[in-house]
Amino acid sequence: HADVAMYAAKAAGKDNLHFFTGKLDQQSDERFTLEREMRLALEQGGFSLAYQPKFDRAGQIVGVEALARWQHAQLGNIAPDRFIPVAEACGLIQPLTMTILRQACQAIARCNHQRSQPISLAVNLSPRLFERDHLCRELASVLAECNFPPQWLELEITESLLLGDTEHIIRQMQELQAWGAQLAMDDFGTGYSSLAYLVRFPLGIIKIDRSLVAGIESNEQQRMVVSAVVTLGRNLGKTVVAEGVETPAQLQLLQEMACSQFQGFGLSVPLSEAALHDRLQ
Ligand code: C2E
Ligand code: MG
Numbered sequence: 403h404a405d406v407a408m409y410a411a412k413a414a415g416k417d418n419l420h421f422f423t424g425k426l427d428q429q430s431d432e433r434f435t436l437e438r439e440m441r442l443a444l445e446q447g448g449f450s451l452a453y454q455p456k457f458d459r460a461g462q463i464v465g466v467e468a469l470a471r472w473q474h475a476q477l478g479n480i481a482p483d484r485f486i487p488v489a490e491a492c493g494l495i496q497p498l499t500m501t502i503l504r505q506a507c508q509a510i511a512r513c514n515h516q517r518s519q520p521i522s523l524a525v526n527l528s529p530r531l532f533e534r535d536h537l538c539r540e541l542a543s544v545l546a547e548c549n550f551p552p553q554w555l556e557l558e559i560t561e562s563l564l565l566g567d568t569e570h571i572i573r574q575m576q577e578l579q580a581w582g583a584q585l586a587m588d589d590f591g592t593g594y595s596s597l598a599y600l601v602r603f604p605l606g607i608i609k610i611d612r613s614l615v616a617g618i619e620s621n622e623q624q625r626m627v628v629s630a631v632v633t634l635g636r637n638l639g640k641t642v643v644a645e646g647v648e649t650p651a652q653l654q655l656l657q658e659m660a661c662s663q664f665q666g667f668g669l670s671v672p673l674s675e676a677a678l679h680d681r682l683q
């Protein structure tokens with residue numbers, strides 16, 4: 403990156419040389435620190451999980467989404483938006499995901515043990531995991547270890563995955579679906595959100611991004627967009643989930659649109675395993 407710094411510094415005039423190299427060094431230092439600490443945390447069980455419930459139209463909890471948490475002794479709480487990109491860049495996303503999946507399956511198997519109606523578990527998958535060939539086999543070996551049926555598992559992917567090598571991706575998605583897991587399109591409504599994705603890829607679930615949900619009370623056009631996506635998704639036979647539901651008015655509007663499931667701080671923040679158990683009682 404020294405070359406990049408020199409180039410940027412030259413482009414901006416000599417006086418800025420120190421500023422640019424300083425900033426790039428700081429960024430790579432931070433990445434290096436996080437990478438080293440992440441290896442340690444993986445060995446020492448430093449990652450935990452929060453479980454955010456999803457509710458059906460009757461207000462029952464029908465599933466949870468596992469969200470990774472990293473509380474570091476010196477660095478404090480590190481958000482997934484910060485450490486997931488680092489894990490992707492340094493080749494740790496595979497072991498991190500498998501660790502998260504194992505913990506989550508164990509926790510939700512414990513919940514479902516006492517229930518007549520099992521709740522589903524949703525796990526977020528980085529597009530990086532689809533680059534190799536054995537994703538389904540790797541996930542299956544973790545589930546088998548935990549005695550967790552794939553029918554309880556939902557795999558959340560983002561549309562950036564669908565921009566890649568489509569044939570390869572579709573094959574892996576089909577394999578996951580045939581195995582018994584459901585695939586969910588996360589954050590729908592951000593980025594390109596091509597409607598063609600909803601037909602071309604084997605998706606059972608669409609999650610409407612909270613940036614769209616946030617506008618439905620105040621913005622009539624945004625409300626029409628969300629309503630149309632809900633209707634389209636349902637007509638295609640998919641489960642449509644609204645993310646980021648924060649207010650009773652949003653919930654009411656989404657109910658009227660016949661949205662299938664709801665998730666958001668207004669219904670429940672992400673919970674510890676113990677708090678989830680209490681909530682399920
Ligand atoms: P996501 O999958 O879209 O997860 C939802 C995020 O929105 C979570 O943030 C959640 O706490 C937050 N959220 C839920 N309801 C509300 C709401 O009503 N209002 C607002 N403002 N926010 C809400 P979190 O836990 O910080 O996760 C951020 C992103 O990090 C996730 O977005 C996901 O893309 C990624 N991520 C988290 N855990 C994992 C993981 O285990 N693996 C991978 N690959 N990515 C993960
Ligand atoms: Mg998600």
Ligand code: MG
Binds near residue numbers: 609645
């Ligand atoms: Mg999401």
Ligand code: MG
Binds near residue numbers: 589611612645
């Ligand atoms: Mg989101």
